[in-house]
Amino acid sequence: MPMAADEIADLIKAALPDAEVTIRDLAGDGDHYAARVVSEAFAGMPRVRQHQLVYRALGGRMGGELHALQLETAVPSNGE
Amino acid sequence: MNDVTSRIDSLVRAKPVVLFMKGTQLFPQCGFSSRAVAILDRLGADYETVDVLQDQEVRQGIKAYSDWPTIPQLYVNGEFVGGSDIMMEMYESGELQQLVEAQAQA
Numbered sequence: 001m002p003m004a005a006d007e008i009a010d011l012i013k014a015a016l017p018d019a020e021v022t023i024r025d026l027a028g029d030g031d032h033y034a035a036r037v038v039s040e041a042f043a044g045m046p047r048v049r050q051h052q053l054v055y056r057a058l059g060g061r062m063g064g065e066l067h068a069l070q071l072e073t074a075v076p077s078n079g080e
Numbered sequence: 081m082n083d084v085t086s087r088i089d090s091l092v093r094a095k096p097v098v099l100f101m102k103g104t105q106l107f108p109q110c111g112f113s114s115r116a117v118a119i120l121d122r123l124g125a126d127y128e129t130v131d132v133l134q135d136q137e138v139r140q141g142i143k144a145y146s147d148w149p150t151i152p153q154l155y156v157n158g159e160f161v162g163g164s165d166i167m168m169e170m171y172e173s174g175e176l177q178q179l180v181e182a183q184a185q186a
Contacts, residue, residue: 047166048148055149063149068112071165 015057034070084141091154096183101152112164115128116152125180
């Protein structure tokens with residue numbers, strides 16, 4: 001069962017309440033998404049840790065029911 | 081340390097740059113693995129690949145090893161660097177080239 005974009009965003013926001021989450025459905029099939037997550041929680045964290053935080057928020061769905069999620073993470077203050 | 085973990089431990093150290101992927105360097109079986117190979121080739125990196133499709137134990141074990149849910153996974157000097165999104169970001173910023181070249185000279 002593919003996941004809805006809103007469901008992905010809700011899971012991320014539940015773990016990172018301040019996060020600004022933008023989800024794009026890349027193929028229009030509800031199975032290949034790109035997410036951009038901007039949160040203060042990432043400050044001072046290496047990229048691997050930032051992505052791990054998001055994957056953890058998705059609670060094991062990544063690589064399973066969620067096949068493809070291109071992930072981009074950022075801290076709000078880095079000049080955006 | 082269990083068998084899979086110690087096996088993965090030696091695989092990630094087989095060469096300074098190791099890519100765990102689906103398929104082979106010549107025939108990647110997934111778009112993300114294909115992108116990872118393309119990045120390393122573009123950098124002219126000398127690297128080893130491990131096809132996780134040939135080994136279910138490694139395919140599952142590597143995810144626990146790095147606490148990372150997806151393949152491909154890049155390791156430099158035995159350290160987990162990231163998946164294909166992080167590789168692309170680091171490629172675009174020039175960081176990946178620095179990292180790979182530092183290994184070539186070491």
